[in-house]
Amino acid sequence: MKKKRKGSHRSTLDLGGKAGIITGAGSGMGREIALRLSSDGACVVVADIEYEAVCALRDEIRDAGGEAHPVQADVSNEADVKAMSQACIDTCGGIDFLVSNAGIVGPYDFDKTTAEDWDRVFGVNARGGFLCARHVLPHMKKNRSGRIIFNASTNGAKPGKHVIAYRSSKAALIMLARSLAMQAAPYGITVNAICPGVTATPMQRNLVEGLQASEGISYEEYTEEREKRIPMGRFTEVSDIADIAEFLLSDNADFITGQAIFVNGGEW
DSSP, X not given: OOOOOOSOOOOOOOOTXXXXXXXXXXXXXXXXXXXXXXXXXXXXXXXXXXXXXXXXXXXXXXXXXXXXEEEEOOTTOHHHHHHHHHHHHHHHSSOOEEXXXXXXXXXXXXGGOOHHHHHHHHXXXXXXXXXXXXXXXXXXXXXXXXXXXXXXXXXXXXOOSSXXXXXXXXXXXXXXXXHHHHHHGXXXXXXXXXXXXXXXXXXXXXXXXXXXXXXXXXXXXXXXXXXXXXXXXXXBOHHHHHXXXXXXXXGGGTTOOSOEEEESTTXX
8 A cells, every 4th residue: 555645844954054056946846845945944046947937936935934036047058057057156145056957758759759859858858967067066166065966767777668868868867977976076066866766747747648649548547557566656756856855965965976866666
């Protein structure tokens, strides 16, 4: 029998005085991470291509007593990423952490994936992660401290016959995290990848729409069948991802770097 979480998270982690960026913060995991870190006292820049979504998130965070600053950014656009990084310095006073979360799925079927589709998925997922890290690292190196988290995917380490562009781009993020960790370590900067399992987010629903179109299966049928393949009997929740992001930003994780951490209920 699957178990669901009950109640709201009560954090004891103190991030007061810390500042950072969460991309793809308008919905799903990014939104949950931003809410969590702001509740811990961090000043957060919440970035998304959907500006209204992060403006609403800013209002929610401020109503709860936190500090947030919305930025409209396409992470595949270097000028946007540069402006986003500068906005964090200008509004929050620095950049202590980056949660590079923005991502897209792309086509479900490989046969229907065009070169333009492939470039678009890699542009947001892999290029976006690279650009975000590239523009926060100089500030972190100068301060000789920092935390970078890439939101990858279990699918980045798990081959499959569908969403191949997505899987490949997430595999690139895992290798980026592992390799960049070696380059950043002498500066006291940790770099890790979080690899969620199946999570009920807007992105996941887009993926299921592709499944429905390709195989004629209902969302309910998909959910029932898919959960049976997870040893712990339920999908990953956005709060599970916020939990691990919060931990990786804490002092308790200052010797953890170059890791791909799978949050998937034991599924392989």
